Amino acid sequence: MVVPPSPQEPTPGREFLISGPFEGFTAVATLLRRLGHEVRVLDCRRKADPVTEVLAGVDGAALVGLATYCDSFAFLEEACAAIKAAHPRLPVLLGGPLVSSVPEVVLGNPAADYAVLGEAELTLIDVLERLLGGSLREPDKVRGLAWKDGRGVHLNPPRPQIKDLDHLPFLDYSIWPNERAIVEAGQIMISTTRGCPMRCSFCFKTIPQFREKSLSRVQEELAFLRERTGFSYTWLNDLNFNLHQRRAMALCELMKQHGLTYHVFGRVSNVKPELMQALEKSGCVGIWFGIESYEQAILDLNRKQINVAMINSAVNTALAAGLAVRGLFIIGLPGETEAALEHMVAYIRATPFLPLCKYLVPFPGTSIYEHAVAAGRIADPLTFLRFLSKRVVGDHE
Numbered sequence: 298m299v300v301p302p303s304p305q306e307p308t309p310g311r312e313f314l315i316s317g318p319f320e321g322f323t324a325v326a327t328l329l330r331r332l333g334h335e336v337r338v339l340d341c342r343r344k345a346d347p348v349t350e351v352l353a354g355v356d357g358a359a360l361v362g363l364a365t366y367c368d369s370f371a372f373l374e375e376a377c378a379a380i381k382a383a384h385p386r387l388p389v390l391l392g393g394p395l396v397s398s399v400p401e402v403v404l405g406n407p408a409a410d411y412a413v414l415g416e417a418e419l420t421l422i423d424v425l426e427r428l429l430g431g432s433l434r435e436p437d438k439v440r441g442l443a444w445k446d447g448r449g450v451h452l453n454p455p456r457p458q459i460k461d462l463d464h465l466p467f468l469d470y471s472i473w474p475n476e477r478a479i480v481e482a483g484q485i486m487i488s489t490t491r492g493c494p495m496r497c498s499f500c501f502k503t504i505p506q507f508r509e510k511s512l513s514r515v516q517e518e519l520a521f522l523r524e525r526t527g528f529s530y531t532w533l534n535d536l537n538f539n540l541h542q543r544r545a546m547a548l549c550e551l552m553k554q555h556g557l558t559y560h561v562f563g564r565v566s567n568v569k570p571e572l573m574q575a576l577e578k579s580g581c582v583g584i585w586f587g588i589e590s591y592e593q594a595i596l597d598l599n600r601k602q603i604n605v606a607m608i609n610s611a612v613n614t615a616l617a618a619g620l621a622v623r624g625l626f627i628i629g630l631p632g633e634t635e636a637a638l639e640h641m642v643a644y645i646r647a648t649p650f651l652p653l654c655k656y657l658v659p660f661p662g663t664s665i666y667e668h669a670v671a672a673g674r675i676a677d678p679l680t681f682l683r684f685l686s687k688r689v690v691g692d693h694e
Contacts, residue, residue: 298326298362299354299376300340301369302347304687316342318473320486320534322364325392325417327469334425338472341372351376352383360388360428362421365395365403367660371686377407386431390424392417395682397503398662400443402678405450411436412443415503416491418465420456458506462491463514467521484530485522489515489548493536495564498599499589499627501662507540512547519555530558538584539563539572546575553579560585565611566603573618583621586611591644592637595630612650622650629657631665658685 300322305315322338330336339354341347355361361380363373377389392413396403404412411433413420420441427434436444441456459465470479479485492507493500510518522528538561539545549572552559561576562585576584588608590596596603615622626641645652659666659675661682669675 298322298336298338298364299351300338300342300364301366301372301376302341302344303366303368305368317482317484317486318470318479319364320468320488321393321417323468323470323472324465325421326472327466328418329421329425330469330472331466332422336472338474340474347372348376348379352379355380355384355387358387359431360390360425362390362392363409365391365393365397367395367685369395369686370403370407370682373403373407373409374683377409381408388428388431388433392421394501394503395661396443398501398660399678399682400452401450402661402682404443404445406679410444414441414443414452415455416441416458418459458492458504458508460508462508462510467518470526480526480528483526483528484532485526485528486532486534487518487522488534490535490537494540495537495602496600497587497589498664499630499657499660501660501666503662507537509541509544512544512551515548516551519551519557523555529556531560533559533561536562537564539567539569542567542569542572545572549575549579549581552581556580558582562587563611564603565607568607568611568614570614570618573615573620577619581620583623584615585623585625586615588612588624589627590630590633590637591641592633595632595637598632599630612648616649624648624650624652626652626654627657628654660685 300319303315326336326338337354337358339351341350344350363376365373373391380387380389388411389409390411390413391404391407391409396412397414400412400414411424413424420439423439424433424442427439433439433444436442437451437453440454442453444451470476470485473479490507490509492504493502494507558580560583561581565586565588589599589601591605591608593605596605612622612624624645626645628638657665659669661678666675670678675681
């Protein structure tokens with residue numbers, strides 16, 4: 298299993314998000330190992346010559362799986378071609394958000410054979426059971442799989458998402474070649490939910506159905522990971538921590554019991570003083586709010602389902618509780634005017650929080666991307682994916 302390199306330059310304090318173990322990748326590898334498969338992870342993110350690293354690591358493999366992200370397409374083209382040149386009969390499979398968002402473009406160009414779309418666990422189990430002598434038996438029967446032959450790319454019916462997240466095994470970080478560094482860093486990423494019920498125009502959702510782990514499962518998982526890694530700090534990767542207040546309050550208590558320091562991501566639409574106070578008292582050092590714009594018409598046009606009054610209330614409530622607040626903003630959303638941008642800048646300057654402003658990018662899988670393709674703004678999706686692979690995001694943006 299291959300983690301591709303990234304052109305990203307992490308902003309100060311966020312280096313771990315670029316170099317640390319990816320949670321979704323770890324979950325898939327953990328399940329495969331638990332089922333008895335030998336899993337080898339090739340982490341190419343900090344390699345000077347990642348393609349050579351991949352070629353050296355795939356000898357003896359029955360299947361090569363490459364994760365795909367929005368900034369990895371150029372690497373995928375080069376790595377898949379190199380693998381097929383050296384091992385023509387070795388099946389190559391893609392997975393992850395990029396290929397799940399635009400499978401025809403991504404699978405249709407690199408020299409890969411198959412792609413898992415959406416949640417990978419159950420589909421991969423099916424794939425491995427059907428893998429015989431370098432080829433997949435009846436690929437058209439595997440739900441959630443894309444595959445290609447001489448006639449082109451074929452998309453099978455989607456596979457239903459996993460209903461009960463409690464059935465998944467606890468994450469096994471020993472699959473990573475830098476496990477010792479993970480333990481020494483003392484920080485990991487954890488999710489207690491999957492999916493998101495929102496429909497924001499700029500966000501791609503390859504896992505749309507929202508599901509929660511039970512609180513008892515979360516308690517057991519925290520205890521397991523604390524014992525195995527000794528971590529003391531975590532990014533709670535739940536996209537909407539405060540979606541359900543009662544559950545969020547219970548999670549605060551669990552984090553407090555384990556003596557953890559953590560960050561959360563939240564929506565401004567459901568921010569109560571008692572929850573913000575519970576976060577601060579339980580070890581939470583900051584909350585990230587997806588604000589995007591300070592103009593109501595822009596929020597409505599981009600389906601944020603929030604209003605400016607909610608933004609003001611949420612930020613002020615979190616600050617009053619003693620939390621560090623980070624506001625996430627997007628410059629260039631549909632409907633934005635110079636006056637709207639100036640209004641947003643004025644709000645940022647007047648508010649004692651840490652803003653993170655990024656230019657809009659029509660990522661594949663978003664409705665903005667679909668509109669850009671339909672309008673001819675993205676004339677060639679293939680060229681656009683290569684551009685994203687070279688787009689460096691860092692402190693300067």
